[in-house]
Amino acid sequence: MAQDTRKNAWINNGTFAISTCSGTPRRSRYAGQALDDTASWYFFATIHGQYVNQQGPTPGYPDWGYLPAPPPVPNSPKPSTSVVKQYWGQCQHQSWYFAPWHRGHLLALEAHIRAEVVAAGGPATWALPYWNYFGPGNDYTIPLAFIQATLPDGTPNALFVEARYGPDGDGKIYIPTAAGGAGHPGDPNFVYGIVTQDCLKNTIYNGSNAATKAPGFGGPKTSFWHGGGNSGNLESNTHNLVHVYVGGAQPGSGNGGLMSDPSLAGLDPIFYLHHANIDRMWAEWNSAPANKNPTDNAWLKGPAASGAHEFVMPMPGGRA
Numbered sequence: 001m002a003q004d005t006r007k008n009a010w011i012n013n014g015t016f017a018i019s020t021c022s023g024t025p026r027r028s029r030y031a032g033q034a035l036d037d038t039a040s041w042y043f044f045a046t047i048h049g050q051y052v053n054q055q056g057p058t059p060g061y062p063d064w065g066y067l068p069a070p071p072p073v074p075n076s077p078k079p080s081t082s083v084v085k086q087y088w089g090q091c092q093h094q095s096w097y098f099a100p101w102h103r104g105h106l107l108a109l110e111a112h113i114r115a116e117v118v119a120a121g122g123p124a125t126w127a128l129p130y131w132n133y134f135g136p137g138n139d140y141t142i143p144l145a146f147i148q149a150t151l152p153d154g155t156p157n158a159l160f161v162e163a164r165y166g167p168d169g170d171g172k173i174y175i176p177t178a179a180g181g182a183g184h185p186g187d188p189n190f191v192y193g194i195v196t197q198d199c200l201k202n203t204i205y206n207g208s209n210a211a212t213k214a215p216g217f218g219g220p221k222t223s224f225w226h227g228g229g230n231s232g233n234l235e236s237n238t239h240n241l242v243h244v245y246v247g248g249a250q251p252g253s254g255n256g257g258l259m260s261d262p263s264l265a266g267l268d269p270i271f272y273l274h275h276a277n278i279d280r281m282w283a284e285w286n287s288a289p290a291n292k293n294p295t296d297n298a299w300l301k302g303p304a305a306s307g308a309h310e311f312v313m314p315m316p317g318g319r320a
Contacts, residue, residue, distance in 0.1 A: 004114065006280070009129035009273055014143030016152055036079040038087070038314035041071075043079075044109050045266030047313070048091040049226075053084055064267070067258070068162040071267060086312060091262060093227035096206050096219045096299060098235050099282045101311060102275050108313035109272060115316045130276035133175040133242065134197055140180035142173035142246070146270055159269045165248030165257045173246055173270075195241045199233040200285055205294055206232075217285060218294070224303040227262065234285070239278050246270060 033040035035052070046052065052064060052075055064073040078084065092101035110128045117126040133140045146159045166173040167189045174180050176190045184190075202217035203209060212233070219232025231240060246268075247260025258268040265271050285291050297305060304310040312319050 004110075004125045004127040006127045006130050006276055008135065008139075009131045009143040009145075010135060010139050011129075014145060016145050016148075033074075034077060035074045036077045036083075038079070038083070039112050039316070042074060042267070043087070043314070044105070044112075045264075046088045047105060048266035048271075049089055049261075049263035051263050052078065053088060064264070066255070067264070067267075070156065070161055071158070073267060086310075087314065089226060089263075090224075090309065090311070091227070092222075092225055093235065093262065094219060094229040094231050095222040095225040096216075096232065096294065097222065097225065097302065097311075098219050098232055098239075099278070100299075100302075103279050103282070104311060104313050106272060106275055106279060108315055111316055128272055128276045130280050131270065131273040132277050132280070133177055133180070133195070138179075138183075140175045140177045140183070142270060143273070147171075147173065161258060161268050163250070163255070163257045163264075164246060164259065164268060164270070165250055167245045167248055169248050169251045175242055175245055192241050192244060193237070195245070196237055197281065199236075199238065200281065202233055202285070203288075203290055205292065217291075221296075221298070223298075223306060224309040234278065234281060238281065239274075242274055246274070 033042060035042050035046070037043055050064075064075055067073055090101075091105070092098050095101075106128060113128070114124070114126045118124050131139075131143060145157075146164075148157050149160050151157050164173060165171060167176060168184075168187065169189075174183070175195050176184065176187070177195050181187070181190065181194050199217055202212040204212045204216055205218040206216040206221060208214040208216065215230050215232055217233050219235060220230055222229075230236075243259045243262075243265060247257030247265070249256050249260065256264075258264045259271060259274075286293065293299070302311045
């Protein structure tokens, strides 16, 4: 059986010559897509989090409409109330569901893009690449394909977004890992500290012991939990820090980048390469013989086992 193995986005120096990694770039993943299309880029962003459907004295704040283009983000047409309730705003943070929920989100988007790749004559083994900012050399910098406004043929590059400001607010995107910090000595903007993979030294998924600080590698026990509280160690550092350093803030206005806000992050294509790396780290943690995922029924079957929200993703041809 063909294997759809994810590959490092820094193959071929992170450029558009990444046929072994992520396929041939299409003209635009945004063109002609609607917010009510469950297979669209925007819909997948709302699955993670969204401001489109918020209520209150400042509905929709900060509203996708304030974001600088690209991408041009639609606020309508909205899907039905039942579809919104089923799919939108269901990402799990500060929860032991953090890692498995985001794996499901990745797998669903990956399946939709693979179907398009195959339809265009590409390989059935296509898979999302990952950005391993802990890799050698300059791998702590964003792959080059994400910082060019146009494709090699001069058409718009859908991997580029304007609201991606970086740790120094200058649009230069890199992660202050040990290597990244050494490459930017004395930088005063590393206010959240150095990004590490120390969480891989943890030996238990939930709880604490001599090798694992609370609440554990994977996070605290919760039911359906859209966020708030203490992040698990994988989520705290590495995941959270990469988000805030990539998103950064716009000089002058102080507006955060897409990756800085969970309700906007899914609009940035680099979100998926970051999460593919987080997923890779979870797999690496699992590869240690002593490290085990929870066996609780509440974790294995998700919050739906206790009558809470069901984890569900739109897949090509149906849902899963």
